[in-house]
Amino acid sequence: MKGCVSMPDAGVIDVLARASREIDPGSWNFIGFNWPMLVSRVARRAGTPFVEVFEAGVALSAAPRLLPSSTTDFHAYPDETCWRGSSRDVMAMTRRMDAVWLDASSVDLAGHVNTFGAGPVVRPTLRSAGGGGSADVAARARVLRLINMSRQTDRLQAQVEHVTARPQAGADVRLFCRGGVVELGDSPKLTEIFDSPDGERLERRLVQLGVDTSLASRSAPATRSETEDSIQVLQEAAARGYRSAERALSSPKKDDI
Amino acid sequence: VVNRRLALTTLESAVAGIAGGDVVYIGNFGAQLFSVGHELIRQQKRGLHIIAPSGGILVDELIAEGVTASITVSHCWNPVGPAPTMNFRDAVEGGSLPVRELSFGTLCDALAAAAGGHPFMPTTDLGGTGYLTEGRTGGLVRELETPFGRVIVVAAISPDVAFLHVDHATTDGDGWLRHPVADAKVAAQAAHRTVLVTEEIVAGGPSVADIPSLLVSAVVHHPGGVMPDGAAGRYPRDIARYQGYAAVGRDRGLLASWRDAVDEGVRQHA
Numbered sequence: 368m369k370g371c372v373s374m375p376d377a378g379v380i381d382v383l384a385r386a387s388r389e390i391d392p393g394s395w396n397f398i399g400f401n402w403p404m405l406v407s408r409v410a411r412r413a414g415t416p417f418v419e420v421f422e423a424g425v426a427l428s429a430a431p432r433l434l435p436s437s438t439t440d441f442h443a444y445p446d447e448t449c450w451r452g453s454s455r456d457v458m459a460m461t462r463r464m465d466a467v468w469l470d471a472s473s474v475d476l477a478g479h480v481n482t483f484g485a486g487p488v489v490r491p492t493l494r495s496a497g498g499g500g501s502a503d504v505a506a507r508a509r510v511l512r513l514i515n516m517s518r519q520t521d522r523l524q525a526q527v528e529h530v531t532a533r534p535q536a537g538a539d540v541r542l543f544c545r546g547g548v549v550e551l552g553d554s555p556k557l558t559e560i561f562d563s564p565d566g567e568r569l570e571r572r573l574v575q576l577g578v579d580t581s582l583a584s585r586s587a588p589a590t591r592s593e594t595e596d597s598i599q600v601l602q603e604a605a606a607r608g609y610r611s612a613e614r615a616l617s618s619p620k621k622d623d624i
Numbered sequence: 625v626v627n628r629r630l631a632l633t634t635l636e637s638a639v640a641g642i643a644g645g646d647v648v649y650i651g652n653f654g655a656q657l658f659s660v661g662h663e664l665i666r667q668q669k670r671g672l673h674i675i676a677p678s679g680g681i682l683v684d685e686l687i688a689e690g691v692t693a694s695i696t697v698s699h700c701w702n703p704v705g706p707a708p709t710m711n712f713r714d715a716v717e718g719g720s721l722p723v724r725e726l727s728f729g730t731l732c733d734a735l736a737a738a739a740g741g742h743p744f745m746p747t748t749d750l751g752g753t754g755y756l757t758e759g760r761t762g763g764l765v766r767e768l769e770t771p772f773g774r775v776i777v778v779a780a781i782s783p784d785v786a787f788l789h790v791d792h793a794t795t796d797g798d799g800w801l802r803h804p805v806a807d808a809k810v811a812a813q814a815a816h817r818t819v820l821v822t823e824e825i826v827a828g829g830p831s832v833a834d835i836p837s838l839l840v841s842a843v844v845h846h847p848g849g850v851m852p853d854g855a856a857g858r859y860p861r862d863i864a865r866y867q868g869y870a871a872v873g874r875d876r877g878l879l880a881s882w883r884d885a886v887d888e889g890v891r892q893h894a
Contacts, residue, residue, distance in 0.1 A: 401706060422728060423654045423804035437703035439654030439678065440861050441803035442854030453805040454653060455736065458729045458748070479752065482699075497679065497699025502755065503729030503748045531727075533752045608704040608863045 375598050378545040378565045379516055379615040383409050383597040384589035385559070386514060386543040390417050394465035395426070397457070397504050400438050401611065402514040403468035405600050406543075408434060412596040418449065420464065422500040424457055426450035434603045458503050467508035469501050471515045471542070475527040476576060478540035478551035480505065480513060482531040498531030505532035513551075515544040516611065520572035523549070545569060547586065549578070559586035630797045633842045638819045639663040642785065644671030644693075649783035649815055653677040653698075653728065653806035655856075657821055659849040659890065660787045662883055665689045675783055677731055677807050681869045684709035687721060688879055695721065696762075696781070698728035704866035710873050724762035727755065730778050732810055734764065737780035739813035744777040751776065786815035789850050790835065791857065793822035797837030800829045803856040809835060817841040821849040823858055848893035852886050859893065 387409040411430035421438040428449040435443035482498040546569025548559040557580040604612030679700030688711040715721035737745035790799035854861035
């Protein structure tokens with residue numbers, strides 16, 4: 368019988384799995400709101416010990432028992448704190464951190480980000496709803512890791528309008544998105560491509576933008592345990608109000624049932 | 625700490641002294657003082673410049689109810705979801721509300737400049753971002769050539785009054801945080817007057833105070849002061865209430881009902 372069933376979004380799971388492998392044991396990571404928090408959660412489930420820092424001025428050395436609904440959901444992480452300070456302290460520490468992870472609603476080949484664009488992708492009517500502290504940490508990051516989960520490949524642009532965050536010159540900037548990993552900067556290139564329809568779409572978009580895709584390696588898809596971890600994190604996130612996780616868990620797929 | 629014997633005051637009294645044109649800082653980054661915002665609405669305050677580091681749905685409410693003449697924020701969205709704030713969006717798109725948008729670090733630096741008695745402070749290099757290229761900061765951020773090199777600077781911001789949330793405080797005005805410090809200390813240092821809104825009054829803390837009474841003008845004992853947001857170690861964020869705000873949208877009647885439900889929750893908590 369043919370029908371319509373809801374399946375977890377494999378494109379999202381691939382990105383969560385691949386990005387979570389990037390968090391090194393013992394590393395200090397600035398974690399921005401939304402998807403970076405879920406990447407961090409997947410890495411925790413895999414047993415990676417690391418420190419995550421939120422912009423309000425706190426560092427966590429273990430996974431909060433309850434997934435915070437945002438980085439400012441302070442009640443959700445009372446017992447995992449290994450450092451507490453001010454946001455200016457966080458800015459002073461960012462240069463020493465191993466990586467800064469940010470959500471990128473739209474991103475361009477130079478690594479410029481619009482954190483929270485609203486309306487149409489090109490020429491949005493609302494210039495920005497604000498980038499919080501993303502400009503501050505991006506400008507100080509040595510290693511900047513951006514997450515974009517959109518199905519709209521035009522969220523990856525030649526030049527973003529209404530830039531809310533920009534990396535410093537010489538920073539190591541990589542975008543983890545549906546279909547692969549893209550190195551951004553002066554010489555952007557596709558470094559990894561996922562073996563999936565998303566990978567093909569990403570490659571087509573990058574070629575359209577004039578990006579070198581010839582050297583991309585094939586990236587291993589999410590393992591079974593990574594997939595299970597990712598689905599569990601998405602389920603937690605949906606229960607904690609993450610709309611993106613709700614959507615990722617109910618991706619409609621036509622399939623035999 | 626010198627005992628300054630501050631009188632405890634009520635939220636109603638603390639807000640009553642605010643007049644049109646005042647620059648009002650509503651903290652904190654994260655644990656937002658909905659109680660202060662709702663009192664401003666109840667007292668039908670108008671013409672205020674509101675500074676809220678994380679604008680969120682509280683600022684969206686203040687815009688909808690006509691409290692704001694202008695705002696300074698580092699962002700304005702519903703953190704649960706995350707979801708857009710429709711009154712903010714309408715006001716910005718319609719050009720009816722002057723908005724000064726600073727990155728959160730730049731806003732903290734602006735407060736630090738005021739605290740230090742400086743006219744401005746070097747801050748995050750915002751070159752290449754819309755903060756500078758699109759004039760989003762309302763002229764608060766500039767690029768300067770100095771003998772020490774090119775710098776981005778932000779003008780000092782000194783609020784007339786800052787409302788800050790603390791976990792517990794003494795009647796003398798010493799305050800203790802349980803959540804991250806974020807903007808709290810520097811806002812207290814920068815403001816002409818600081819009002820602590822505390823979950824609990826204590827005789828003294830087990831450790832040194834985070835915000836000393838020297839910086840504090842008044843203390844308001846108001847348990848549940850950041851509801852429906854959460855307070856570390858006290859009560860959780862009410863996620864369903866935040867999600868419910870997305871359904872309120874532009875409807876003033878629904879907004880009033882939403883606010884009544886929040887305030888009733890605070891009364892029951894107290």
